[in-house]
Amino acid sequence: xxxxxGQPANYRSEILELNLGPHHPSTHGVFRAVVELDGExxxxxxxxxxxxxxxxxKTCENKHYHQxxxxxxxxxxxxxxxxxxxxxxxxxxxxxxxxxxRAQVVRxxxxxxxxxxxxxxxxxxxxxxxGAMTPLFYMLREREExxxxxxxxxxxxxMPNYLRIGGLIRDLEExxxxxxxxxxxxxxxxxxxYETLLTKNPIYVDRTQGIGILPLEDAIAMxxxxxxxxGSGLAWxxxxxxxxxxxxxxxxxxxxxxxxxVYSRYLVRIAEMRQSNRxxxxxxxxxxxxxxxxEKPGVIFPPQEDIxxxxxxxxxxxxxxxxxxKPPVGEIYQCIESPRGELGCYIVSxxxxxPYRLKWRxxxxxxxxxxxxxxxxxxxxxxxxxxSSVDIVxxxxxx
Amino acid sequence: MGIKGxxxxxxxxxxxxxxxxxxxxxxxxxxxxGLACCALEMIAAFVSRYDLARFGMEVARPSPRHxxxxxxxxxxxxxxxxxxxxxxxxxxxxxxxxAMGACACTGGIYKNYAxxxxxxxxxxxxxxxxxxxxxxxxxxxxxLQLHAKVMKEQSLHNPRVMExxxxxx
Amino acid sequence: xxxxxxxxxxxxxxxxxxxxxxxxxxxQISVTVLREKILEICRYLKEDPDLAFNFLSFVxxxxxxxxxxxxxxxxxIQSLKHNHRFRVKAMLEESGDxxxxxxxxxxxxxxxxxxxxxxxxxxxITFNNHPDPRKLLLPDGWTVHPLRKDFSLYGTKEDTPDLxx
Numbered sequence: 001x002x003x004x005x006g007q008p009a010n011y012r013s014e015i016l017e018l019n020l021g022p023h024h025p026s027t028h029g030v031f032r033a034v035v036e037l038d039g040e041x042x043x044x045x046x047x048x049x050x051x052x053x054x055x056x057x058k059t060c061e062n063k064h065y066h067q068x069x070x071x072x073x074x075x076x077x078x079x080x081x082x083x084x085x086x087x088x089x090x091x092x093x094x095x096x097x098x099x100x101x102r103a104q105v106v107r108x109x110x111x112x113x114x115x116x117x118x119x120x121x122x123x124x125x126x127x128x129x130x131g132a133m134t135p136l137f138y139m140l141r142e143r144e145e146x147x148x149x150x151x152x153x154x155x156x157x158x159m160p161n162y163l164r165i166g167g168l169i170r171d172l173e174e175x176x177x178x179x180x181x182x183x184x185x186x187x188x189x190x191x192x193x194y195e196t197l198l199t200k201n202p203i204y205v206d207r208t209q210g211i212g213i214l215p216l217e218d219a220i221a222m223x224x225x226x227x228x229x230x231g232s233g234l235a236w237x238x239x240x241x242x243x244x245x246x247x248x249x250x251x252x253x254x255x256x257x258x259x260x261x262v263y264s265r266y267l268v269r270i271a272e273m274r275q276s277n278r279x280x281x282x283x284x285x286x287x288x289x290x291x292x293x294x295e296k297p298g299v300i301f302p303p304q305e306d307i308x309x310x311x312x313x314x315x316x317x318x319x320x321x322x323x324x325x326k327p328p329v330g331e332i333y334q335c336i337e338s339p340r341g342e343l344g345c346y347i348v349s350x351x352x353x354x355p356y357r358l359k360w361r362x363x364x365x366x367x368x369x370x371x372x373x374x375x376x377x378x379x380x381x382x383x384x385x386x387x388s389s390v391d392i393v394x395x396x397x398x399x
Numbered sequence: 400m401g402i403k404g405x406x407x408x409x410x411x412x413x414x415x416x417x418x419x420x421x422x423x424x425x426x427x428x429x430x431x432x433g434l435a436c437c438a439l440e441m442i443a444a445f446v447s448r449y450d451l452a453r454f455g456m457e458v459a460r461p462s463p464r465h466x467x468x469x470x471x472x473x474x475x476x477x478x479x480x481x482x483x484x485x486x487x488x489x490x491x492x493x494x495x496x497x498a499m500g501a502c503a504c505t506g507g508i509y510k511n512y513a514x515x516x517x518x519x520x521x522x523x524x525x526x527x528x529x530x531x532x533x534x535x536x537x538x539x540x541x542x543l544q545l546h547a548k549v550m551k552e553q554s555l556h557n558p559r560v561m562e563x564x565x566x567x568x
Numbered sequence: 569x570x571x572x573x574x575x576x577x578x579x580x581x582x583x584x585x586x587x588x589x590x591x592x593x594x595x596q597i598s599v600t601v602l603r604e605k606i607l608e609i610c611r612y613l614k615e616d617p618d619l620a621f622n623f624l625s626f627v628x629x630x631x632x633x634x635x636x637x638x639x640x641x642x643x644x645i646q647s648l649k650h651n652h653r654f655r656v657k658a659m660l661e662e663s664g665d666x667x668x669x670x671x672x673x674x675x676x677x678x679x680x681x682x683x684x685x686x687x688x689x690x691x692x693i694t695f696n697n698h699p700d701p702r703k704l705l706l707p708d709g710w711t712v713h714p715l716r717k718d719f720s721l722y723g724t725k726e727d728t729p730d731l732x733x
Contacts, residue, residue, distance in 0.1 A: 052473075071508060346626070359626060361625055
């Protein structure tokens, strides 16, 4: 309660409950929080979720394994290719299918482009929340370039729907590699430009340094992953600890900061963008030739050219589309490092063409739990900065 | 030259209704009601590549009291629907609604217990923009269709008054 | 530690009347334990220095209708110190009018708070001693449990209405 000297005996103060409603420009979507305020200081934050609950997990139980891929991509619409990556990898593990090298390298390209895509949008909206409007317009320019690249792969600007179980749907288009190369060449200078706007800006530093402290033990106890835990001092990145998709062959650093505050998370994400660019350059050098989808008749779609010429391929394709693939009975948990943290997919298969149970371990859902811990004792305006540093995507939080 | 040539030096004759419609469509302020993924393509429509500002719509107000056009972009879940209706009620007349994206038009790929199967079940929608998500050009096309619709309105003789049924408070 | 070693350590500590079954699929082992002893077993998993499972990835439920026991609660845990993962499961059954219940692991891993709230409302499972048993994702007025297998995907007008009545 507020300290005040010489108050009369019947002095009474109350906690003000403010509704940060589902429709709000700073909540990054339909998120509702009831904030308990003592003057301007936040005493508690009670989150009310579910305003974008779309019944994703129940819907997936009624779709064939291949039909889940577009649904999965819409779960985290900021970095859509990471979602389909984790899902396809989980099903490939269930089927015990090995993805060819070329497909793995292209998957890494898509995953890292998604990471840059997501972090750029985060940076723009986070800057906008604390008052800097310029990064928002600068990053929209970069995002248009990346959306051009996504469009070249499979046609979708936001959700390209490019990955399939066993590999990719089609090979890269002709101009893709050149466009990606020119993107990687000028992207580093763009990140320097963003840094000149924010990193040493005294207003930005004042608004974010020392705000929203999340000590490391609390972060681990609350299940936080991704830039939240890397900004609190632990260099935990699933791409290094449990490498997947060929990540052990690439040379990159895991940025770590010790500040535990909003400013450290900002520094971690900016550094991650640079490291993603580094990985992209290596994938361009490493891109091998070869098939883009595994070969396992009956579970993986045959190549498009074979369907038009060979009878067995046509029959396999037809049966796969009509009946769906049937993995063996079992369960699997596969996780990757998405732009937000540990994104996991737990599939229980009962041998049928539809997943019996699909649990989506969404990093934004778990990271949001620590919002109340991080914001007690700070000003209400800081709550907005802290909420944006958690980097939530409501479709993932609510599923 | 220019507009002076049209002004006959003294009097400019027009149809008042046309004039009112022209004024309304030229500065329609959108309420960026971004619910889900379509919100990103709506934001992309404001970017200089697609440029919504040339239609007078760059002022996207977060508050419904200041807005004319509600672009429902994204999935309306059943938990969110009362909030959507409340916000629609707070907009001042004349107001228009664009249902952007498959989820707002018909429920989209989410045909299940948690999603409203199209917000036209509860709101009077003027233009439907399908797509998942629709390209910003598609949204611009929808907005231009809305402008054409506004120009044809009989704003003085038959003003739009849209009552919506909301559940008991 | 390898998955086999973790399972053997658990078996040697608790015996096969508490560790009921184990499945090894594609190199991942999941162990089914006795429902009443879940807190004790999880505490051992967290506090033993060789295991040190200090991170809980998720708590999920699975509905095996019409088999009995019907529900299964899955805990996916990870050790950040030793970099190994493990999965622990417990089977639950509804008894009469009461919902199936299991002890909450929030005292050990505070992150389980929201996971258990979601599992409770989606399946109709009660977590004993949960600090905040409210609905999380579904509208407040709903009384149904959508992720159960006998609940239709489309819902019904009475149970899942567009607008609250």
